[in-house]
Amino acid sequence: MAIVESIGIGIGLAVGLGALALELRYRKRPIDQLELTRGKWQIKVDDPHCYRLVGDLQLVNRSSTLAIVVPELSAEVKLFSKGSLEGITTRTQVIPLHDDAQPREDGYWFAYLMKEGKTTRLKIVIDISGDDLSQLESAWVKVDYIAYGSIGSHPREQHIVLPLRYPDASATPKWLTKERSQVLPIKTHLLCHQDKILEIIDRYVKPHAQPGDILTLGETPVAIMQGRWKHPAEMKLGWVASRFCFYFLQTASISTAYGLQSLVDEVGPFRVVFAFLAGAIAKILGKPGVFYQLAGEQARLIDDITGTLPPYDQFTVLGPSRSQEVVNDIKRQTGLSAAIVDVNDLKAVKILAATSDISPDLLEAALRTNPAGNADEQTPLVLIRPTDRASARE
Numbered sequence: 001m002a003i004v005e006s007i008g009i010g011i012g013l014a015v016g017l018g019a020l021a022l023e024l025r026y027r028k029r030p031i032d033q034l035e036l037t038r039g040k041w042q043i044k045v046d047d048p049h050c051y052r053l054v055g056d057l058q059l060v061n062r063s064s065t066l067a068i069v070v071p072e073l074s075a076e077v078k079l080f081s082k083g084s085l086e087g088i089t090t091r092t093q094v095i096p097l098h099d100d101a102q103p104r105e106d107g108y109w110f111a112y113l114m115k116e117g118k119t120t121r122l123k124i125v126i127d128i129s130g131d132d133l134s135q136l137e138s139a140w141v142k143v144d145y146i147a148y149g150s151i152g153s154h155p156r157e158q159h160i161v162l163p164l165r166y167p168d169a170s171a172t173p174k175w176l177t178k179e180r181s182q183v184l185p186i187k188t189h190l191l192c193h194q195d196k197i198l199e200i201i202d203r204y205v206k207p208h209a210q211p212g213d214i215l216t217l218g219e220t221p222v223a224i225m226q227g228r229w230k231h232p233a234e235m236k237l238g239w240v241a242s243r244f245c246f247y248f249l250q251t252a253s254i255s256t257a258y259g260l261q262s263l264v265d266e267v268g269p270f271r272v273v274f275a276f277l278a279g280a281i282a283k284i285l286g287k288p289g290v291f292y293q294l295a296g297e298q299a300r301l302i303d304d305i306t307g308t309l310p311p312y313d314q315f316t317v318l319g320p321s322r323s324q325e326v327v328n329d330i331k332r333q334t335g336l337s338a339a340i341v342d343v344n345d346l347k348a349v350k351i352l353a354a355t356s357d358i359s360p361d362l363l364e365a366a367l368r369t370n371p372a373g374n375a376d377e378q379t380p381l382v383l384i385r386p387t388d389r390a391s392a393r394e
Contacts, residue, residue, distance in 0.1 A: 032236070033063035034070075034114065034147045036158040038193045038227065039124075043164075051128040053139065053162060058121055061114040066150060071111035073145040075124050079164075080138045080310060088130035097121040111148075136164045138190045140311040157233045161311055163189040169204045179365040181386045184208060185372050185379035190309075193227040197326060198333055200225070205336070205381055214337045214384040215330065216363070218372060219301060219352055220308050221380035222320040222340055229317040232258040232305070240269045244276055253304035253316075262316045266298050275299075297352075301342065309376045323353035331355045339363060343370045362386060 039057030061068050075092050079085055096103045098112060098120050114120065126139065141160040146153060166189045175182045186204050197217070205215060223229065241261035248255040254263055264272050272295060279291030292299050301319025308317060320326065323340045330338040339354035341363070349364045366384045373379060 033061060033066070034068050034156065035060045035062060036143060036145060036156070038158065038160045040194060041160070041162055048133060049129060049131065051126075051133060051136070051164065053124075053126040053128070053141075055124040055126075055141070055160065056121065057124065057143075057158075058119055059114060059145075060119045061117060064116055067116055068114045068151065069111055069148040070114060071146050071148050073109045073122070073143065075126075075141060075143045077126050077128075078140045078142070078311070079128065079136060080140070081135045082137060083135035088128065088133065088136075091127040091129075093125040095123040095125065097123055133164075138163050138165070138311065157231060159231045159234070159315070161190065161192050163192060165189060167204075170207050173208050175385070176371055178369070178371075180362055180388060181366045181384050183366050183371050184383040184385070185377065186381040186383060187377070187379050188381065190378065191221050191224050191380060193225070195225045197222065197225055197330065200381070201330065201334055201336070205383060206334075208383060209334075209336060210385065211335065212386065214339065214358055214363070214386070215334075216339045216341050216367065216382045216384065217326075218380045219320055219323075219340050219342045220303055220312075220317055222323070222326065223301075223317055224312065226320055228319075228321065229312060229315045230262065231315050235261050235265070235316075237261055238264060238269065240264055240272055244272070247276070247280075253302045253307065254299060256304050258316055259302055259304035262302055262318060263295065263299055266318060267296055271295060301352075309378065320352070327353045327355050331357075341367060343367050343372065345370050345374050 037058045037060070039055045041053060041055040043051060044054050045052035059070060073094060073096075075094050077090050077092055079088065079090065081088075093107055094109055095107075096109060096112065101110075101112070104110060112120065124141065124143070126141065128136070128139075139162045141162065143158040143160070145156050145158075147156055148154075167187045173184050173186075175184050177183075186208070188200060188204050191200070201215065209215070235258055237257055238261060241264050242257045245255055245257045245260040248260070253259040260272070275291045275294035278294055279289075282288070282290035298319050303317040305316060306313050320340060327338040327340060330336060337355045337358050339358055340352040342350040342352060347368050347370075349367045351360060351363060354360070354363070363384070367382065371379075372382050
């Protein structure tokens, strides 16, 4: 038995080393050094018949050795609404803001050379018009561009999600009675990369909070605000993800090539391969779950496409980073006890991070029925008010 296990380990290590060699070769490709940021966006015009969205984005060549040409860059927008989009039109302009060249009057994006380490800016203007825009909820902006040069010619994409509708933060709250507490699911606008957690709390939670309340935040909304989401078209599949994904349960997010690639990009191919091999051996020996222990928390937290509300259902969303720092900062800045949680409709409550003054039992009792919901309720924040203040710290 020991000989068989040793042979299996040896073969596994050989396969793993070969996979790592291929993966590391893939990860060194210079094409990945060209980056388009999601940028800063503002709503410049907002009335019942017209919106104007303006974004300031950056193109960055992070390579220290290669110049990259950007011969094409264009943008398109998809709108999301509670009602019909009939009669609503959009117009999109891309305006280069290069330091060394003026934009063309006809709006044509001319081929632009990005020297080593160079950064340039561009502006995207989106005009939305129609007889009634009151049902609009969000806009999904897709930017297509090409990286060209000694690296070849490679199409690239960047995706931006922007809210267009903001709920009334001062509306009369509807508290729910739970075991040992009252619970308030708090509706927000569709959160995006430029939202700040403390600003969201100040806007939506502060009007309803009292001393002693506990604030919980969904793990996926926190990750979205941290910009930890990618469209599959933005990712480049490596050898590890495209081969190893078949060995996971089909219900797991990492059972798809892009779901597993997001984990590889996060923790590195070596850790994924090592966790896979060790997990496979442990499973043979009757110890399941070792892969997830060794691959790290992100392996369980990744939401593949369909895992959250539109338009984020088209993206792979990682779990949040620095979760404990986030909740500690909320407590320090607002005085509210806070936790980041992962809750589902199967009555499972996972606490990713919590301030030290929170009772896990109280939290689980309050959230067991998933008051925030898993559909399109858009209530990423839940305020918990213990009915017995002493029990909040048990």
